[in-house]
Amino acid sequence: MGRWYTMLVLSLLEPAVRAANLTSHVNLFLGTQSGGNDFPGVARPFGIVKLGPDLYVSGTDSYSGYLSNGNFSGFSMMHEQGTGGAPKYGTVSQLPLVGDVSNPLSNITIGRSGADEASVGYYKAKTSEGTLVELSASAHAGIYQYTFPKDTTGNILVDVSHVLPSYRGQGLSQHYKGGNITIFHDGHYEGHGVYDNGWNRSPDWSIYFCGHFDEAPISNKTYSGTDAKGSVQQSSGHASSSSGSTRVGAVFTFKDTTVISRVGISWLSTEKACQNVENEIPEDTKFQSVVADAQSEWDSEVLSKVTTSNTNETTLELLYTSLYFMHLIPTNQTGENPSWTSSEPYYQDIFTYWDLFRCSTALMQVLQPVAYEEQIRSLIDIWRFEGYMPDARSSNYNGRTQGGSNADNILADAYVKGVRGAVNWEDGYKAMLKDAEVTPPNYPVDPMAPDSSTKEGRGALPDWLSLGYITPRFSRAVTRAVEYSCNDFGLYQVASGLKKEDDATKYLNRSRNWRNHWNANQTSLGFSGFVVPRNESGFIETDPLNDSGYWGDPYYEASSWAYSWASIHDMKKIIEAMGGDETVLDRLNTMFTEGASGSSGIIFDPTNEPMFNIPYLYHYINRQDLSVSQSRNIAKSYYGVGVSGLPGNSDAGAMQTWLLWNMIGLYPVTGQTTFLIHSPWFDSLTIDLGDGKHLNVTSKGGDGNGGGDIYVQSLRVNGKDWKKNWLTWDDIFVRGGTLEFELGESASGWFTGEVPPSPAS
Template identity: 60%
Template structure:
């Protein structure tokens, strides 16, 4: 057994067993998902969603370092801003400095260094040991960072700051970042300020600027600025100065002492605000240890210790808490740091992307951090107020890119039906959703998809409104159509709650438009009926359901094929079952996703498909089988994610399966799976909790649900509602066993559009 208890006796844990999971941060592996395409950021993030993400930037041939980090290669700087778990192309890697040995004669040179040993890290702390003998230790706050350098005895320490430093991309897709210019000034007391301006990246943003303010704990023996033009670097040898322009520029600082600390604050508003952030968050006497302790306290209090399990298995603890940690690295809370407009509303940036996260990340975000989640929803609505559209993705204060639908609509709907209110102006929220549903966004002429906007909104809306489907004149026509349908269902949900019957009926009808792409004559592997492209004259275009071409921006389907997208109308499953041919055919089609190797656990469009067995009476056990298979693909190690983290989407997928539930976004429905642990408690806030208890099971060998009690009452449904276990807390008591049991004979999960 994984647990040291058998049942409700979990309440009587021994002190030794309880102590093992008191501090969740002790069990976090910050390097989870940093290999194998997970792209997780392992550096210092001092609190959930902190603006500063301080860590190394690594170069290794022409390999994109999406989070700045690569396990092999040379470190060429330590910068203050990164993303985590993103694809497409790297973003940020700005406000960087690099420790260097000896007298610097050419500040524009490449000072990169191999590592003498693998990097080390834990929550709130990061360490790199360079081949030249320099050790770098990092800690941070939300808006400032602390670099602690140890140079070899007898060496001549220097620090080089290059304002042009930015993470490159080598994919050749036009998504690489560019440095536009900057400024750098050194003052008489040795501190410096400046700014850098950058553009492009995956969201194709125009120029944006970050300001910085840096101070050392010892006065430099020598400090000067430099400007590089082509292969020529001009240095100001006279000490203090100010340089600015679009050339590569920065500063060089030399010191006598081989132990050195560097403090840096950043701001999107001004150098004065950057200095204020630094002085208020990291004072001259603040120690590295204090910052580490503060970071661990924040993470434990705000996220990690809200989920408790009873186990002595260290691998389970590490997997659970590493996944929780990875889920809350981005977006970035930049409240008070918005350069675009003045507002008293919260402001969150670095949304990568709702296409990835709306399926299971945002619903768990709400449960673990309800206060921050309300702020997040308010921020989305405030972005609409000032930028005309809510984002599907956003970074550097700029919307972009939309991969499918306007999935902020799904996020707002999910929050609304689960009772998120607080200070949210839901009238404005619905108006923001209606903008997505009714207003065609201006075309930003994205070279990868020039047919319509990839910046925001629904670019293919003209066809959606005219035909009720999307023709091939728009890229990603089929996958956008099924997402537009779920977006419109979100509007139906909110309109219903706001007592707007006409609007509710309009969007309910539109949420069924996915059916207009259904070609009953399309066949594949013994099945008929798939979502396929459709011409303006109403004719279906021949399409092999297993073939999506390049499955990318210019194709009819984005990142998956018709087998997967045909199962994605999760608000209309009863109708989907009818079209497929009933329960038996529905189960066979789900089976074939796995038997034919179509399902990809690392790809978001298929996230919900493995659990749709719950829509057939007595077949819930198959969802559990699929869940256990998916769970086996995860681990707490460097290659522990089955795909790109996608800003925590992959981690939240696993966490829901550990709980033993699956959220149906935009609805109050949770499909029942089987929990991993004999006891798990989730703190829901306001003195409420969810307790998940199981007996008779073992995660890898005995995991089939034999019976279930919800809040003490026998349960025969393969689903529960928000009101059952989350609104006021609740209990789920499972009996697990070795063999499948058709216990789920009760009412089927809701299918509200059917």
């Protein structure tokens, strides 16, 4: 009886013990170097606070604050995750200093001693002066634990004017515009700063803070001054400035060796900032309890959504680290919207839907259906109050739109996959119509693309509406044309569901307008037919191998080799235009052939999102086996567990979600209910879909680690033999389901059903 009871207790405890260990598989430094720009600091899922170090190296942008070298300029409360373009935030900063601080507002930096350490909910660094800095955070507040060297005077500099700078020369560096700090009689301090710019070119925005030290300082002083000149002490305990030329801050000096600092932030007021820290990290909170709470929240809300029988640590690290980084942004700022009052949820720090619509948002719906519905509602609410949905948004400001109005794709994807709840779809469709029909004002003018708005909407609509294509009078013309086609297909999907038949016909026809950029005579490497720039006189010749560009060019961050595949809703037509299945097979193979372009490397570019779909397009010519081999080779060759483990910018987790879909064995076709079937990495994988539903994916014959035998020999879906190389949302996600793979060492020809749909064809 006793032995049986003990075994029962252990079996009941096992899932909890296993879940508690999932955070141990998260590597916070994965992808922090070589352009991955992952944020390794502390945060909660979708939390406002992202507390971490800011490293300074002259001439080097620290996009998420972190660099592997350089000096500490501060430890600040706000960062983005995995962004490129230019740094954002680095605001509400503290910096520990030892000894006499004669000029605190002179851009002081302190060296690093040894390597930083991090785990979920915890960050540790040591300064060259010997001060140990430990960090943790809740959603709206952060906690610092400082351990100063013995027999020294410890100081903490609170620098209101601290931001992450940019050195790229693109006019995107942030600026401090003014602010204040007040130290009260009980020792706590409050204030706010005003800042502008960053990668989304936002105008002035304010953040408020409220800080406490749980050990009484022996002195405190507020300062105001300029970077280059001596600071002026303010005897009143208050310092303020109305312009960025005068900086403000405070220095707190302690005799205690260990000092706890608790700080709340708010977009609304210092009062709300004080409420946030009091509610989430009140006085006498133990530092370790905040760490434990953070780990528990990540376990229960994110990591435990996916469980596996796999025991290979490398694969588990890739799996759970990817899950972690895809949940840092967008930021859930509900209740903290300074721009308007609404009962709707509010999410911002969207970087960017140009990156995320391809496969990230589809996975967010699978893993976080409640939060995802809130994010859809928030997009629609932003349209209600600002006139347009964002393609990107930060510091409560839309911008920058790189290609199409890709929130339209996301709304369409959510609609066809049954997101309803409290979503007002009539308003959602009106928001999409605004993108499709009304040219946004070109203000403020973006000097990198001055022809039309990069803030929101579709700046090249005048050509799109009058000509059905986009001329070079508009920058990024080809990129915009293929993306506007996808956006219009999204309108067709929602219009059809809402029984707006005339609109559905209109936008289905417009979704085919990418064809107006198709030059059948444009050649490259012996292949004919590419999307190219054009004007009223005809097509403009290009070099598909070398025409990838930037803001002012016809192709944005990818070549015509990539963008010629982009209109996946019309794939049957693309295959026909390229010359049929055999030519498409050769053309796809060429993209993955080393040296095919005459130089080292391959045409396929794993570092940027426009290529994400391409390894899976073999499905459309019934060669699922090649989709498996090419995508698996990309995953294994370009992703890893090291600090350089990402092929390019994380872009808010876009890279990580591409890898996660590869692990699962599916790939989403955004705007449709279609999922392309490839091959799972694991013997067993279970995804918690919410409401007691699960997707169980099993495989036999592989090595359980994404290597070895990868080719599908047979598949059963929900217990039945499955011959199509694709399935739909309804098949396995609405009620849950099972996928049972049999894998082998070579292609089997198992998939004999029809190829995936091409609705616009």
